[in-house]
Amino acid sequence: MHSDPALEKYANFERLDTGYQQRILDACIEEFSRNGYESASTNAIVKRAGIPKGSLFYFFGSKRDLYLYVVDHAVKRFTAEFERISADNRAEEPADLFERLEQRGEARMQFVIQEPLLYQLFFNAFIDAPEDIRSELQLHYASYYQTSAQRLQDGLDRSRFKDDIDVEKAIHLVNLVLEGLYNRYLPAFKTMTPADALRLVEEIGVEVQTYFEMLKKGIYKPKFPGK
Amino acid sequence: MHSDPALEKYANFERLDTGYQQRILDACIEEFSRNGYESASTNAIVKRAGIPKGSLFYFFGSKRDLYLYVVDHAVKRFTAEFERISADNRAEEPADLFERLEQRGEARMQFVIQEPLLYQLFFNAFIDAPEDIRSELQLHYASYYQTSAQRLQDGLDRSRFKDDIDVEKAIHLVNLVLEGLYNRYLPAFKTMTPADALRLVEEIGVEVQTYFEMLKKGIYKPKFPGK
DNA sequence: AATTCTACTGACCACCTGGTCAGTAGAAGG
DNA sequence: CCTTCTACTGACCAGGTGGTCAGTAGAATT
Numbered sequence: 001m002h003s004d005p006a007l008e009k010y011a012n013f014e015r016l017d018t019g020y021q022q023r024i025l026d027a028c029i030e031e032f033s034r035n036g037y038e039s040a041s042t043n044a045i046v047k048r049a050g051i052p053k054g055s056l057f058y059f060f061g062s063k064r065d066l067y068l069y070v071v072d073h074a075v076k077r078f079t080a081e082f083e084r085i086s087a088d089n090r091a092e093e094p095a096d097l098f099e100r101l102e103q104r105g106e107a108r109m110q111f112v113i114q115e116p117l118l119y120q121l122f123f124n125a126f127i128d129a130p131e132d133i134r135s136e137l138q139l140h141y142a143s144y145y146q147t148s149a150q151r152l153q154d155g156l157d158r159s160r161f162k163d164d165i166d167v168e169k170a171i172h173l174v175n176l177v178l179e180g181l182y183n184r185y186l187p188a189f190k191t192m193t194p195a196d197a198l199r200l201v202e203e204i205g206v207e208v209q210t211y212f213e214m215l216k217k218g219i220y221k222p223k224f225p226g227k
Numbered sequence: 228m229h230s231d232p233a234l235e236k237y238a239n240f241e242r243l244d245t246g247y248q249q250r251i252l253d254a255c256i257e258e259f260s261r262n263g264y265e266s267a268s269t270n271a272i273v274k275r276a277g278i279p280k281g282s283l284f285y286f287f288g289s290k291r292d293l294y295l296y297v298v299d300h301a302v303k304r305f306t307a308e309f310e311r312i313s314a315d316n317r318a319e320e321p322a323d324l325f326e327r328l329e330q331r332g333e334a335r336m337q338f339v340i341q342e343p344l345l346y347q348l349f350f351n352a353f354i355d356a357p358e359d360i361r362s363e364l365q366l367h368y369a370s371y372y373q374t375s376a377q378r379l380q381d382g383l384d385r386s387r388f389k390d391d392i393d394v395e396k397a398i399h400l401v402n403l404v405l406e407g408l409y410n411r412y413l414p415a416f417k418t419m420t421p422a423d424a425l426r427l428v429e430e431i432g433v434e435v436q437t438y439f440e441m442l443k444k445g446i447y448k449p450k451f452p453g454k
Numbered sequence: 455a456a457t458t459c460t461a462c463t464g465a466c467c468a469c470c471t472g473g474t475c476a477g478t479a480g481a482a483g484g
Numbered sequence: 485c486c487t488t489c490t491a492c493t494g495a496c497c498a499g500g501t502g503g504t505c506a507g508t509a510g511a512a513t514t
Contacts, residue, residue: 012461038266042502054463054504063502128355130266165441173438177400180407186354211400214392218445239491269472281474281493290472458513463505471500475493483488 010069013059024049024059028070033121036128037067064133067125071137074122079144081111095157096224098212101174104152105208109201116194123186160224170219177211237296240286251276251286255297260348263355264294291360294352298364301349306371308338322384324398325439331379332405332435339409340424343416350413387451397446404438 008014013021027049031040042063046053060066085107094100112119125137152171161167185204189197216224240248254276258267269290273280287293312334321327339346352364379398388394412431416424443451 015461041500043500052463053465053502055461057503058462162444166437169434169437170441173404173441176407176411176438177403180403180410183354183407183410184403207396210393210396211403214397214400214442214445216445217389218441218443242491268470270470279493280472280495282491284473285492456514458511460511461509463508465505465507467502467504469501471498474495474497476495478493479491481488481490484486 009065010060013069016059024051024056025070025073028066029074029117029121032067032070033117033124036124037133038128038130040067042066067129067133068136071122071125074118074125075141075144077115077118078111078122081114082107085110093155095155096160097152097156097171097174098216100152100156101178102208102212105178105205109205112201113194113198116197120189127186160220162219162221165219173219174212174215177215178208181208181211236292237287240296243286251278251283252297252300255293256301256344256348259294259297260344260351263351264357264360265355267294269293294356294360295363298349298352299367301345301352302368302371304342304345305338305349308341309334312337320382322382323387324379324383324401325443327379327383328401328405329435329439332409333432335409336428336431339413339416340421340428343413347413347417350410387447389446389448392446400446401439401442404442405435408435408438 013024016024024045027045030048031045035041040063042056043053046056049056056066060069082104086103094103108119126134129137156167158167161170181204185200188200192200240251251272254272257275258272262268267290269283270280273283276283283293287296309331313330321330353361356364380394383394385394388397408431412427415427419427
C-alpha cells in the first residue's frame, strides 16, 4: 500500500489532524464516487471540502495521485470490514464452495450498506477509470487478488464435486455467473438511493440462490443437495 | 430507429455521399469506442475525420445526438450481421436451448472479430454512458431486446428441463455465463490479427462446451446428456 | 527584535470543452 | 450578368480543466 515510510508521498496530508483529513477525504469520496475519475473535478472537491485549491495539490501532488490515495483508502476499509464481518460470522471457513461464496457475498453486501459511496468508488476504479490508472491499480492489487482467489480454494471440500469435473473450471463457472450478475445490476446501482440499493441487493441474493441450486446440481455429486 | 421520415433529424448528414459519411462515422466510432461518451472529444473527431468543426454540429446538432446516431448505427449493423450469419448457418432453429445459444454465440463472435470497435461501442453505451442517455437508449431498444428474448424461447423444447426448474431463470443463468465470457475476452480481440482471433474463438468455444456440460447436468433431465 | 524557515495559499495559467453564427463559396434561378 | 438561396465553415465564445508558484502568515531560531 502507500504507507512505505521511505517514500512518504502523502506525508503533507497525513501530518494533518484527523478531523481535517476526514473532511477532505469525505469530499473526495463524494466527488469521485458520484462522477468517476475523469468527470470528477478538483475544483468541486476543494469547494465541497472548504479548503484552498493550492492545498489539495500541496497535499496530494496531482489529481491522479489523489485518486490513487482515495482508492487505496477505500480498498483498505473494504478489506478491513470484509475481514471483520467474516471473522465474527464464523470462526472456521466453511468447506463448501457455495457457502464460501455466499459468505463473501454477504460481507460485501454489508459493506455496500454501510459505505455505499466507498464501495462504488472502489468498484468503479477497476471499471471506469482511464486505462493507465486501471492497469496501475491492477498491478498494485494483483497480489491481493491472487491470495483472495487462493484463499477461496484452500481447504475446499473437493470431494463434493462430481468426479468427471474440473474443479478449477467449475469455480470459474460460478465466478462467471456472479461477475455477470454484478455487471448486469451495476448501472442500476449507480443511480439509487441507499434504501432502494439495499432492496435490490436482497433481490439479487434470492436470484443468486436460484442459480446456485442449478449449478450445484450440475457440478456437485447428488448427495450434496441444495440446503 | 432514427429513420422516421417525418422528423429527419439527421437529414443533413444522410444527404451526403456514402464515402464521406463513412469517413465521419469511422472517426466517431474510433473516438467513442476508445473513450466512451463523456471523455470522447468532438474536436478529436473532426480532426480525425478531417472535417470542419461546424460541419459536425451542422450534421448532428449536438454531441448527444451524434452519440445516439452512432450507437444506433452500431445496433443496426450488429443485428444485421447477426441475422445474416444465423440465417445461412441453418434454415431451422434448433429446439435445444444450448444449440440455440451456441449458434447465437457464434454469430456474436463473428461480429466481435469483424467489428470489435462497433461491438464495444454498442456494449459500453448501456454501461458507461451518462444516466439520461442510458435511459433513453434503454427505452429506445426495449422492444428489440424483448423480441430477441422472446425469439430465444419460441418453439423451445421445454421438456428437456428438470421439472422443478424455472425455465426463464435457467435461460438467464446460461446467458449470464456467455455474457461474462464474451466480456472477459473482448479486450484481447481488439489487438489481434484475424487469424489469432479465430483461434481464440475456437478456444472459447471449447471452454463454452465445458461450461455447457456442467450447466446441462444442472438444468436438464438426465436423459439429455452432453452430445 | 530580527531573521530564518515552514506550511500553506489563491490569483493566475495554458489548454480544452461543446457549441454558435456571421460570413462565404458556389449552384440555381431570373 | 446579377441576385437569391443553400450548404457549409472556422474563428470565436463562455465556461470549464488540472496545475503552479511568488508570496505570506506565523512559528521557531538566533
